[in-house]
């Protein structure tokens with residue numbers, strides 16, 4: 508029964524001091540942002556993999572920028588939901604809490620999370636393809652596509668990780684270290700099909716951590732979960748948190 512599962516999740520968390528949350532697009536679904544593989548996940552009929560790639564950018568930077576400009580505009584309009592808020596509160600609840608996200612929307616930070624490990628970069632960073640200068644830019648929509656570097660004039664690119672690109676080394680090192688050392692890994696709103704990020708779930712399970720999956724549908728790694736909360740994160744996480752606060 509779902510209520511028992513919420514209780515089991517709270518029990519595992521209550522006994523833990525080292526906790527990692529690993530999130531994907533589903534944690535932002537209740538804020539109103541489309542997931543990648545759900546309905547509405549296509550962009551102008553294209554799969555994300557066909558837009559979010561270095562080859563796509565080389566072939567047509569304006570097209571790729573239109574995709575990211577739209578995502579920036581969408582993300583700028585929405586607010587963190589109760590799932591983001593609970594995860595932000597958990598940084599005070601556990602002596603070691605690390606939030607690792609595949610999301611680029613900045614909603615975890617908007618909810619107050621600090622030190623978020625952003626494995627796939629951020630929509631709000633922009634990087635020059637010429638001189639490498641990186642800057643934060645929250646203007647949405649951008650006045651000109653593609654944006655150009657004020658220092659060298661080259662085209663800038665979104666500060667996100669594309670398919671075929673390496674994850675930021677410091678991010679993956681920090682994420683792996685946290686996951687290897689954690690007692691509980693809470694996997695929220697990810698289909699767990701994009702590697703190497705999804706590999707973190709196996710690392711945690713192999714290291715003996717209890718994996719809690721929070722997702723209305725089974726992810727590709729659902730079999731690694733010791734506790735499963737089959738429901739939307741914005742409803743499930745506050746229920747777990749209420750038990751933690753209460754007891």
Ligand code: OAD
Nearest residue numbers: 531532533536542543544609696697698701722724739740
């Ligand atoms: P996906 O779109 O693949 O998966 C979203 C997951 O969220 C699915 O498992 C849904 O069942 C679940 N979900 C939907 N609504 C939810 C809710 N309210 N609460 C909890 N879960 C919910 O998104 P990701 O797993 O984040 O990478 O995708 C991983 C990566 O693929 C992304 O970071 C991005 C993408 O292509 C890059 O751009 C490199």
